[in-house]
Amino acid sequence: MAAAVTATRTAAAQLRRIQAVTDAALSSLDLDAMLAELLDRTREVLDADTAAIMLLDPSGTELVATAAAGLEDEVRLGIRVPVGEGFTGRIAATARPMILDHVDPGNVFSPVLLDQHLISMAGVPMLDQDEVIGVLYVGRRRQGTFTGEDVEVLRLVADRASLATRAQLRRLDRAATLALQRSLLPARPAPLPGLDLAARYLPGQQVGVGGDWYDAFRLPSGHTGLVIGDVAGSGLAAAVIMGRIRSALRAYALEDDDPAEVLARLDRKIQLFEPGALATAAYVVIPPAGDVMHLSLAGHLPPVYAGPGAPARPVDTRPDLPLGVFPDAPRRTYTLPFPTGATLLLYTDGLVERRDRVIDDGIAELARTVAGSSALEICNAAVGLAGDQAVSDDIAILAVLRTGSLLG
Template identity: 35%
Template sequence: MAARFSPPDGRPDGDGRDALAVDLLGVLEEVGAHTGGIYRLEPGGQVLELAVIEGLPREFVRPWERISLTAPIPVAVALREGRLVWVEGEEEMVRCYPGLALALPYQFRMAALPLATDTAPCGGMFVLWPCSHPSRLSSGERDRLAAAATDLARGLEKIPRTGPPLRAGLEPYVPGPPGGGRAEALETMVARLPEGICAMDDHGRLTFISPRGAALIGESPRRLVGARPWRVLPWLNDPVYEDRYRAAMVSRQPTSFVALRPPDLWLSFDLYPLGSGITVRITPAPVEPGDVPAPAPSVDPAIPTRVGAIYHVLHLASALTQAAGVQDVVDLVADQMMPAFGGQALALLTAEDGRLGVVGHRGYPPEITAQYDRLPLRSPTPSTRTMVTGVPSFFESPEEMDQIYPMAVAPDDGMAAWAFLPLIASDRPVGTCVLAFSQPHHFTVEERAVLTSLGGLIAQALERARLYDAKLELAHGLQESLLPHALPRLPGLTAAARYLPGTEGMEIGGDFYDVIRLTDDTVAAVVGDVQGHNVTAAALMGQLRTAVRAYATTGAGPAEVLARTNHLLADLDPGLFATCVYVQLDLRRRVAHLARAGHPQPLLRHPDGDVRVLDIPGGLLLGVDPGAEYPCTEVLLEAGSILALYTDGLIETPGTDLDDALADLGAELARTGEQNLEDLADALIRHARPTGHRSDDIALLLLCPTADPVPDPESDPAPAPAPEESGPPAARPRAPRGRDGGPPPPSVQ
């Protein structure tokens, strides 16, 4: 039986949705599936709205009636990527879509496809099979689904894109004709069975119950037929029992449960799903009252806890586990809550110095959020009242808002309905979540309960995120003070540097670089990598950089600089090791002296484009052996050659051979080396990070001797050394850029 959709005003469905449901049912029959749904892409192109569902009642899919196009859900992924998405079972669902798996913990196989016309994408569809289906789609099934997607897209386009939101209209139950003929014979046959038998449709309503079944349950068949058992029988009003019914419907696999009919009769319910319903066998259960605990009775029978509401809460809870910073929380809450409840705007408010503060919002223009921001907590507005008292407020229309707040002190945000949810963490209010609707909205009892529960989840995630952001800001401030703000400008040399923290953890690490003016014609350059990606590694990195600079400016050669730094690190005994490559360049003679401590080999690009690895001998990692020695190697450099020093984050990728990665980086340097040094650094960084995920930091330093004349200290008086940041701003080397090539974050300026 299909769940037909009609406008909320009850007008007959004449806009093509019935025909679309019939077409979908035909597709399900052809491919042997039991459930399917069609989503329509809303005009804004960011939200998918469920238009037709076959095989399951609406309450099963209520949390996903409206979903963000960015949601990690197969039908959204299929539309975003323009491909068929196949989920072969529960394990793959847990691995690829953990939030959905938590909310639908059942065994089934799923296919999701995009729906598109010749002009543009218009929606998506999903199809479910029981796990008895093979673990792979056959070529015939794929072809049929692809053809069906084209046909259904045309039908979906015929549904108007304007008007009220689509709603599911549940078909009323109509009992069959009274007994007679074959029906009477079947009822007589079933009545002879010692166990009770009943039948349920795909909306969970009883369509038949045998006399024995009614006697075991203890109710009149007339009261049971046409009703959902958990709605009329208080002792079955428990999410655990409804969950078993859902499991049977979604997985199409038999299941069972045991329940206590007061005062002391235990009954076993065996559910056998087939077609558009379920057959249930009811028998006395051979258990003692003390063996199975009875479910707790509902405190208020009029406000039952529905399992769908529980799954809605679980779904958001799973999504919030992915949030790190405050903006992550804002984005996840907006992506989950606004489509699910049909809201058009959302704001998260917190208290700071006795005033409200907007930590994030979606759907509000800046002039509206300004009305919330910096509002005194003593102001008698719904947002401040909710934060101070910790009591949620729901306003279904502007008239209702005006009745309670007649002084018009509530911000005028142009909306027509609001839910003000307290954000309570550790038993104290920490903020308010405002969910607003552009049209009057009726908040059901269940919806109010779910929204209030979600407020608690949001509060916990927001508190964690604010703590994370505070620690991250502190760490970035530390790293900003440890890395050079600019490179020195020297005649005869151009240089460019980039630093990118890893994207895991607190996005800080122990990679460092530096360029040190020694004399007018001599410069030192260093690139190092301290073990670890945390504040300890960053602090030790600062100590090593300072030590290298101090030893270099005393006139020590490369071998002695590394030996002294190694001895210092061994004395500090931080429990961490470091790698390092140190170069001293004579700019007038264009000669480089290099020493290496366990660090990746430098690359040298000659002016003709040839690139080779400088296979220079090296010593142990810094901090391993206080007496380690570090040999020094001399290399001649031509004008226009490029010496590339880097940390292993530039070449190490899980699953990639290190030699292959180094050869690949050399090929990229050969191909792009004709660019100016700043653009070349950007190109090498882009090549090393095709995705935004990095498990390690990256430091890159490019040095290019030029043909510009270098002062000869023996013939010309040495000019006064210029400050490292001297010169016109346009001539200064660019500071290391951020991870996306834009302005650098504080830690990499």
């Protein structure tokens, strides 16, 4: 009896030690050190020889060894386990704890577990709300199966580890997304003869940095390309796809001067290499001679155009399907006037979309607002529209004023 009471007290004290580690670590930046410490103490508390964490990779199909105590080889060798296979893979697939009394090649996937001569194991899923983000597991080199109480301790540790991992991943995701966005979207587009350009990118309050982009370039043929686009989704995943779509569009722009053809090729590439991704884009090509522009819309909102001295209005066009929706969707190119003194504003939906009004009203308001004698003034006027209320989506804006001949 006395021994049992002592054991319980010791267990409680040990749990408090685990909690102390995680509480302190949640506010620290060094996730690796925190997980190492946490696994070390877990090993002690459960009288185990090894303790390790595998996290689900971004594809969601494989677990990757991420942190370990007594099982460092798994991390060093970058062991990966397909979800559904082996011990940890099955825990990830079922989102349920599992106890293994006898480790053999038939029930584990990682060769390191066999090399380490582990005999019994126990593991639990690491959860973010209801979604599995990884697996925490312990092992012993001697007989003595893990109990339901051990699993409860593991669950507690897993909760703490999940919380810290999630917080860290979000920080990393945000920092990486911002860095990517900054590298791809220069604050000031490179100057092009005959055009005054200004651009702005604003992260959304709800989605943060997302998949919006703008681009402006002069092609060897003398044509000028202007792009605005929006990859659905948010965070690093959307920004990475945006980066690939943006450079693919540039590559196809080099091959053809027809916007519809460029978007058709881009669409084909997205269908094949970015399945499930959806993007809208407006692509404008201004030929070196003449007073026109060619425009194709892939599910994108109409740009706002103002002729010299005339009021601004959305261009009268119909959008074709967004990119990534349907193979070989038909696409049209519109040819519209674009003489010296005319302005064009390309923007993404975050600028005009509000929950409490029809989108046409937002576009009409934008057209009323857009005025100015330079691209920067026009850009600032458009941004002002976003400033007066909470905007949840991210916003990209590209303002263009034609100042003269593009042949410069």
